[in-house]
Amino acid sequence: xxxxxxxxxxxxxxxxxxxxxxxxxxxxxxxxxxxxxxxxxxxxxxxxxxxxxxxxxxxxxxxxxxxxxxxxxxxxxxxxxxxxxxxxxxxxxxxxxxxxxxxxxxxxxxxxxxxxxxxxxxxxxxxxxxxxxxxxxxxxxxxxxxxxxxxxxxxxxxxxxxxxxxxxxxxxxxxxxxxxxxxxxxxxxxxxxxxxxxxxxxxxxxxxxxxxxxxxxxxxxxxxxxxxxxxxxxxxxxxxxxxxxxxxxxxxxxxxxxxxxxxxxxxxxxxxxxxxxxxxxxxxxxxxxxxxxxxxxxxxxxxxxxxxxxxxxxxxxxxxxxxxxxxxxxxxxxxxxxxxxxxxxxxxx
Amino acid sequence: xxxxxxxxxxxxxxxxxxxxxxxxxxxxxxxxxxxxxxxxxxxxxxxxxxxxxxxxxxxxxxxxxxxxxxxxxxxxxxxxxxxxxxxxxxxxxxxxxxxxxxxxxxxxxxxxxxxxxxxxxxxxxxxxxxxxxxxxxxxxxxxxxxxxxxxxxxxxxxxxxxxxxxxxxxxxxxxxxxxxxxxxxxxxxxxxxxxxxxxxxxxxxxxxxxxxxx
Amino acid sequence: xxxxxxxxxxxxxxxxxxxxxxxxxxxxxxxxxxxxxxxxxxxxxxxxxxxxxxxxxxxxxxxxxxxxxxxxxxxxxxxxxxxxxxxxxxxxxxxxxxxxxxxx
Ligand code: B12
Numbered sequence: 009x010x011x012x013x014x015x016x017x018x019x020x021x022x023x024x025x026x027x028x029x030x031x032x033x034x035x036x037x038x039x040x041x042x043x044x045x046x047x048x049x050x051x052x053x054x055x056x057x058x059x060x061x062x063x064x065x066x067x068x069x070x071x072x073x074x075x076x077x078x079x080x081x082x083x084x085x086x087x088x089x090x091x092x093x094x095x096x097x098x099x100x101x102x103x104x105x106x107x108x109x110x111x112x113x114x115x116x117x118x119x120x121x122x123x124x125x126x127x128x129x130x131x132x133x134x135x136x137x138x139x140x141x142x143x144x145x146x147x148x149x150x151x152x153x154x155x156x157x158x159x160x161x162x163x164x165x166x167x168x169x170x171x172x173x174x175x176x177x178x179x180x181x182x183x184x185x186x187x188x189x190x191x192x193x194x195x196x197x198x199x200x201x202x203x204x205x206x207x208x209x210x211x212x213x214x215x216x217x218x219x220x221x222x223x224x225x226x227x228x229x230x231x232x233x234x235x236x237x238x239x240x241x242x243x244x245x246x247x248x249x250x251x252x253x254x255x256x257x258x259x260x261x262x263x264x265x266x267x268x269x270x271x272x273x274x275x276x277x278x279x280x281x282x283x284x285x286x287x288x289x290x291x292x293x294x295x296x297x298x299x300x301x302x303x304x305x306x307x308x309x310x311x312x313x314x315x316x317x318x319x320x321x322x323x324x325x326x327x328x329x330x331x332x333x334x335x336x337x338x339x340x341x342x343x344x345x346x347x348x349x350x351x352x353x354x355x356x357x
Numbered sequence: 358x359x360x361x362x363x364x365x366x367x368x369x370x371x372x373x374x375x376x377x378x379x380x381x382x383x384x385x386x387x388x389x390x391x392x393x394x395x396x397x398x399x400x401x402x403x404x405x406x407x408x409x410x411x412x413x414x415x416x417x418x419x420x421x422x423x424x425x426x427x428x429x430x431x432x433x434x435x436x437x438x439x440x441x442x443x444x445x446x447x448x449x450x451x452x453x454x455x456x457x458x459x460x461x462x463x464x465x466x467x468x469x470x471x472x473x474x475x476x477x478x479x480x481x482x483x484x485x486x487x488x489x490x491x492x493x494x495x496x497x498x499x500x501x502x503x504x505x506x507x508x509x510x511x512x513x514x515x516x517x518x519x520x521x522x523x524x525x526x527x528x529x530x531x532x533x534x535x536x537x538x539x540x541x542x543x544x545x546x547x548x549x550x551x552x553x554x555x556x557x558x559x560x561x562x563x564x565x566x567x568x569x570x571x
Numbered sequence: 572x573x574x575x576x577x578x579x580x581x582x583x584x585x586x587x588x589x590x591x592x593x594x595x596x597x598x599x600x601x602x603x604x605x606x607x608x609x610x611x612x613x614x615x616x617x618x619x620x621x622x623x624x625x626x627x628x629x630x631x632x633x634x635x636x637x638x639x640x641x642x643x644x645x646x647x648x649x650x651x652x653x654x655x656x657x658x659x660x661x662x663x664x665x666x667x668x669x670x671x672x673x674x675x
Contacts, residue, residue, distance in 0.1 A: 016542070016544070018542050018544070018545070043415075067578065069578060069579050070579065072619070072622070073619050073622070074580075075580060075589075075621075075622045076580055076581070076582065077581075077582055077593045077603065078573075078576050078589070079593070080573070104573065104584075105584060109577055109583050109584035109585065109586045109589070110584050111581060111583075111590055111592070112593045137668075140652075140665035141665075142647070142648040142649075144590060144636070144647070144648065144651045144652060145584060145585060145590040146590060146593055146597055169463070169466055172419060172420070172466070172470075173423065173469065177420045177424065180420065204668075205668075206665030208665070239598065239662055239664070250414075251415065252419070252463070253415070253419055253420075253421075255418070255420070256418030256420045256421060267416060267418065283596065284597060290539070292556075293539060293542050294542040315602075316600070316602075318596045318600065318601065318602050318606070323576060326510075326539060334510050334511065336572065338575050341575045341576070342575060342579035345576055345579035345580040346579060355596065355602050355606075356596065356603065357580060357581070
């Protein structure tokens with residue numbers, strides 16, 4: 009059969025003709041180029057991407073010599089929590105180190121937000137100290153900035169999600185600015201304590217989940233941490249492919265944060281002192297894998313070209329062309345990895 | 358002023374969030390006897406869909422989107438009155454919620470803001486809402502449409518549950534249903550038997566109006 | 572997913588030199604090429620061999636920087652990290668803490 013087995017962005021399997029796959033690759037790269045105002049992939053790159061999409065093997069891999077580093081978000085939430093394996097977090101990390109052969113791991117709490125960690129910081133520090141005695145691989149401590157938690161009813165600040173629909177725009181903006189101050193304090197506090205307890209790095213995960221203020225807070229926190237501890241390793245994992253403008257007029261070092269795409273976001277992260285940038289490109293569940301991967305590779309290529317620091321592309325469910333499904337199929341995952349590394353020139357995943 | 362000029366200007370007022378001018382254009386359109394439905398759909402609604410689109414590309418930000426939807430609402434009041442010859446049109450009603458177990462509500466909020474610009478009365482039940490609550494509210498307000506948002510592959514089933522419950526209770530024909538959220542697709546909507554799927558807020562407006570036969 | 576990514580594109584963690592290259596990215600912000608070159612020079616193999624299980628098993632055992640298979644007398648955990656810090660000529664925060672706490 010001349011038709012190629014492939015998938016949609018929600019994981020559902022389908023078959024497509026070679027012409028249709030090629031068409032979707034071209035449309036995907038065009039969409040990214042248009043949105044990000046970045047160059048589309050070249051003919052040669054599209055040819056290679058076409059080969060990767062149409063390889064008959066179930067799983068594919070990068071070529072020898074092209075291997076990259078893998079880092080994790082929600083690290084210790086994966087085995088003991090999501091997979092429901094009754095093991096403690098240090099066992100989870102050692103399983104990653106000694107059985108899965110992960111290059112790095114992340115210690116995280118089920119309540120995965122910096123704000124929530126203040127109250128249990130001693131337990132988290134202690135966990136890190138224990139883990140550091142037993143592990144060889146570098147271990148990050150990670151959580152989300154999650155600015156939304158500073159708003160009512162979870163926090164002291166008026167909720168901009170309620171103010172905005174009422175067109176109370178000035179109030180909504182002021183609330184976001186206030187939340188930034190609280191969040192910076194919490195992130196600096198928790199990250200400092202974890203670093204002092206031996207964390208090899210601090211991961212800020214899903215930066216921007218609450219919009220541009222979330223990004224500003226994290227940039228400011230990173231900058232303070234870097235001044236305080238010049239050797240601290242900071243990873244910046246984004247929430248979406250562009251910074252959602254919930255405020256719209258927040259600037260970092262003279263650049264408006266709202267609307268920045270990965271190749272622009274990475275420059276902000278660099279300025280704040282991040283050592284690794286976690287680029288995110290959203291998967292569109294209605295479109296095909298070919299469309300999604302062409303799009304993701306186009307954004308990633310622009311990002312790695314702009315970056316002076318390593319870029320680890322987020323390849324979890326629903327991002328980086330990985331289908332939005334709880335059990336992402338290996339054919340799609342391995343193809344996404346190969347394409348992002350080979351053509352996107354990712355430094356890690 | 359020609360109808361083309363009116364349409365072009367009404368789009369512009371939305372894109373520029375210019376309330377005074379929007380009201381003026383709407384009034385001028387009515388005074389000159391142009392078809393208010395056409396001015397609304399090809400002018401203002403088109404503009405708001407464009408805003409939604411620009412928002413989806415990161416070129417326009419939420420406060421501007423909200424502002425433009427406020428501008429839109431004030432134009433709608435004027436045009437609506439003209440459509441009904443003075444008496445405002447009976448408002449269509451829509452109940453919307455993020456399904457049970459899911460707290461993602463940013464996208465749904467944007468959908469709500471844009472739907473409201475179309476003169477649809479939207480009952481936003483918030484997030485993490487059990488199916489029974491959604492149905493209860495829809496019955497209570499006699500809604501035309503029930504919209505659900507799901508952002509997690511695990512909570513997507515909440516949208517199917519709504520369809521199943523409606524069918525089980527003989528209520529399926531009473532409402533139109535609409536699904537959205539990142540993991541939802543047209544294929545998903547077809548599979549569970551939802552009446553419409555929309556990829557983003559701009560499309561949600563188009564699809565909602567289509568469901569309402571407007 | 573961790574296994575799929577590792578198979579498709581990962582360096583192989585402590586089976587090879589993945590953890591070492593990761594450390595250079597993390598602490599020095601080195602891109603993958605520079606990080607591999609740095610580590611390769613320090614452990615005395617080619618960048619290509621950094622992901623070769625057979626080569627790296629010997630290197631890791633020789634440098635005593637920890638490996639997947641437990642061996643009697645071989646360094647594990649903190650011990651291995653002491654050696655990694657020395658081999659890569661870098662500071663590891665937990666190692667510094669250990670030294671401070673034990674008066675080393
Ligand atoms: C913001 C966010 C959060 C915030 C939510 C804050 C809030 N108040 O909403 C917080 C931090 C709380 C959060 C928590 C979690 N999240 Co979250 N989150 C996101 C994120 C980064 C962005 C979502 C978003 O707001 N997008 C922007 C809006 C504008 O887009 P949208 O929602 O798609 O909406 C548009 C359309 O879909 C459509 N639409 C939406 N609703 C409707 C409804 C109708 C009727 C219609 C017609 C159209 C429509 O129109 C909208 C406007 O254009 C996504 C990743 C991503 N980049 O998408 C992850 C993501 C959705 N989250 C994810 C996960 C896993 C979680 C957690 C489980 C993580 C954890 N372990 O804690 C929890 C779950 C909590 C829960 N029980 O729901 C995963 C889901 C993966 C999967 N397979 O399901 C994602 C994809 C990230 C990832 N790759 O891991 N998250």
